[in-house]
Amino acid sequence: MNPDLDALHPYPFEKLAKLKASLTAPAGLAHIPLTIGEPQHAPYAKALEALVRHQLDMAKYPATAGIAALRETMAAWATARFGLAGLDAERQILPVNGTREAIFAFVQAALDRTRPAKVAVPNPFYQIYEGATLLAGGEPLYLDCTAETHFRPDFSAISADTWRETQIVFLCSPGNPTGAVTPLDEFKQLIALADEFDFIIASDECYSELYLDENAPPPGLLQACAELGRDDYRRCIVFHSLSKRSNLPGLRSGFVAGDADLIQPFKRYRTYHGCAMSLPVQEASIAAWQDETHVRANRDAYREKFAAVTEILAPVLDFPRPEASFYLWPAVPGGDDIAFTRRLFEEVHVSVLPGSLMGRENADGFNPGSGRLRLALVAELAPTREAAERIRRLIERG
16 A cells, blocks of 8 residues: 555544543533534525436536536636636636545645655645645645734745745635635735745635625635736636535535646546546536525524624633634633543533644644634534533533
């Protein structure tokens, strides 16, 4: 077997399951999980209807590039959402089976292991960035995201020598687990660095449509390119998904867009990879990308939950003001996120994800996820509110 497999860390949820294995939950109190970021709102109905209407197309092989109507729909959505001059649906966009699969595959296709191959990732982070890097023969470069940096990477702290060894920089905006949003100026700063040091910027924007201020949608990497007049999106690629936007995580549908000189060889890689999107899923995806009404309703539901949970927890927990995504990132009373996670499960039957499981220690032995929790507010309002009330009662009784 590939020896690089031995370098992979256990997934955070494997560690969490091991952590909870010896614990006993209180009898008679229903379990409320706030762990996995799996939307529990109703999936977009018209997408499901399209799956049924086109089910006989399962008898046909799909093409790697997808049907023209899907690429055109995706290009039109991204152009309108981010104020672009346009996207070439033939050369600058490619359907993928969700962002997780695409991120992993892109690193395998893009990394040149014949030279220094650092891949910069925010820390704490979505573990696929790290796993993809290790299996491609690269070296993860962890960029700490702390309260002092507004939970975003500090690019000015990276030396020129390190930049010269960096081939890919991953952004996640809105961020998982922090919910932090990258401002346009920081996108532009990174684009200038990419031009100077010749690396690729890969922006994971799968939470871009879950934001709390309806008048302030999070900006994106291609939007920054457009403002700079870079309509070729040179060195830039973005990842988008229907999982969070349309509550369709099981559909495994998204797209990558950006620099045609990155998209086209990536498409060639994917042809060999054998990961074309089925035709019924393509038709369902067209329906979802063409409709914004259900997305606004989805945001309304999250907005109501954030308001309720913030009102309950703000008096007893310190957390950054939520801007986007469906996570809260509170600091733990006492600073021990593992111990607090155990207490939540044992005493009030609420499961959360300790922040330390999503981060890596830096050279000083500091893990920027330590002392925090990721709370995924994905369930309906009532159980989410109940979970927040249980957490508050636990804290108040000390």
